Amino acid sequence: MDVKILDRGENEVKFMLSGVNLRFANALRRAMIAEVPKLAIDEVNIHDNTSLLYDEQLALRLALIPLKTDLSDYGADDRVSLTLKAISPARAGYTMVYSKELISSEPNVEAAFGNIPIVKLISSEREVGGIKSVARQKIALEAIAKLGRGKEHAKWQPVSACSYKDMPDEEHKHKNSLLFTVESDGALPVDMIIEEATRIMRGKCESVLDELNEQSKPSES
Amino acid sequence: MIPVRCYTCGKVISDVWDEYKERIKHENPGKVLDELEIKRYCCRRMLLAHAELIDEIAPYE
Numbered sequence: 231m232d233v234k235i236l237d238r239g240e241n242e243v244k245f246m247l248s249g250v251n252l253r254f255a256n257a258l259r260r261a262m263i264a265e266v267p268k269l270a271i272d273e274v275n276i277h278d279n280t281s282l283l284y285d286e287q288l289a290l291r292l293a294l295i296p297l298k299t300d301l302s303d304y305g306a307d308d309r310v311s312l313t314l315k316a317i318s319p320a321r322a323g324y325t326m327v328y329s330k331e332l333i334s335s336e337p338n339v340e341a342a343f344g345n346i347p348i349v350k351l352i353s354s355e356r357e358v359g360g361i362k363s364v365a366r367q368k369i370a371l372e373a374i375a376k377l378g379r380g381k382e383h384a385k386w387q388p389v390s391a392c393s394y395k396d397m398p399d400e401e402h403k404h405k406n407s408l409l410f411t412v413e414s415d416g417a418l419p420v421d422m423i424i425e426e427a428t429r430i431m432r433g434k435c436e437s438v439l440d441e442l443n444e445q446s447k448p449s450e451s
Numbered sequence: 452m453i454p455v456r457c458y459t460c461g462k463v464i465s466d467v468w469d470e471y472k473e474r475i476k477h478e479n480p481g482k483v484l485d486e487l488e489i490k491r492y493c494c495r496r497m498l499l500a501h502a503e504l505i506d507e508i509a510p511y512e
Contacts, residue, residue: 282505283452294455296463329466343466346455352509390462391491415456415463 241414243421246397248407255394255408261427264381268388268417269299269310269339271373278370281349288349292373293385295329296342296417299377301426303338310375311335317368318351325351327369339375342416388418453501459493471498 237244247255274289281288297310304310312334316327330344351367380387391413398409414420453468467487474483484495 282509291452291455294463343463345466345469346463347452347465347468350452350505352506354509384461387461390457390460413462415461 236409241416241420242391243410243412243424245410245412246407247394247410248405250408251406252408255410257431258424258427259392259394259410261430262389262392262412262423263387265379265430266388266418266423266426267299267301267306267377267379268386269297269304269375269377270383270385270417271295271297271312272376272378273374275372275374276369277372278368280367281351281369282367283349288369288371289373291348293383295332295346295348296415297375298338298340298342299417300338301418301422304377306377308377310339312339312373312375313371314348314373315368315370316349316351318353318366320353320364320366322353322355322364324353327351332373388415388423389413390415452505453503454497457491457494457497460491462491462494464489464494464497468498468501472503 231250232246232248234246234248235243236246271289271293274285274292276285276288279285279288283291292314297312312332314327314332316325316331318325327348327350328344329341329346329348331348332341334340349369351369353364353366356363356365378386389412391411394408394410396409397407412420412424414423418426453465455465456462457464467489471480471483471487480499484498489495489498
């Protein structure tokens with residue numbers, strides 16, 4: 231097996247994988263998509279929501295925000311709390327609430343992109359019986375992030391584009407070479423995703439071996 | 452509100468919405484998308500075809 235990195239960006243890597251069969255390449259691809267864990271918001275306690283979005287729309291948008299995850303720090307049952315409080319301006323106008331305004335209980339967990347708009351809070355002027363007033367909108371919520379896997383929900387999938395194809399040039403085509411493209415959503419560094427996927431594949435193979443050894447024991451005695 | 456991610460591939464596209472919206476006032480949208488590194492056509496249509504309707508439904512809450 232031979233790996234050669236062809237192109238490397240901040241959240242994307244292209245590499246050539248040669249000397250393996252398609253079954254192996256596909257197992258790697260599927261491990262990256264469905265088995266590598268990361269943090270995502272899974273529960274939202276909404277204390278106040280007078281915005282234009284329904285509670286469930288707000289929760290869905292929050293869940294899709296990639297959260298930076300350090301896999302060495304978090305295990306299966308760990309939870310991270312993120313709070314969000316915002317109110318529209320005192321005069322007519324609006325404020326846009328962004329993902330950077332999420333306040334995390336853990337210093338190393340934060341939104342991978344700070345500029346994701348979550349909701350627009352609008353203040354509107356009203357006049358009832360000659361008295362002017364401003365109606366303000368606000369949200370106050372606590373979101374709980376948990377570790378999960380892509381096979382359960384796409385919000386836990388650490389990659390967006392993740393695919394392979396035959397190397398396009400003639401020189402490599404005959405040697406069983408594949409061009410892999412892996413694009414991280416920002417939660418995990420892209421090298422970490424590939425490493426973790428191979429570790430998971432090895433773990434699965436080892437559990438098959440253990441099982442086989444276990445099965446063959448009684449026949450010896 | 453712009454969707455957080457591309458419906459098809461799952462790439463986060465909403466983080467460039469504000470910049471995209473500002474820049475297309477004077478620039479070619481295709482060129483802006485290229486420079487924002489929105490490469491695939493599934494992601495490009497998310498921004499190109501988005502209609503910001505939240506202000507229009509606001510009076511009817």
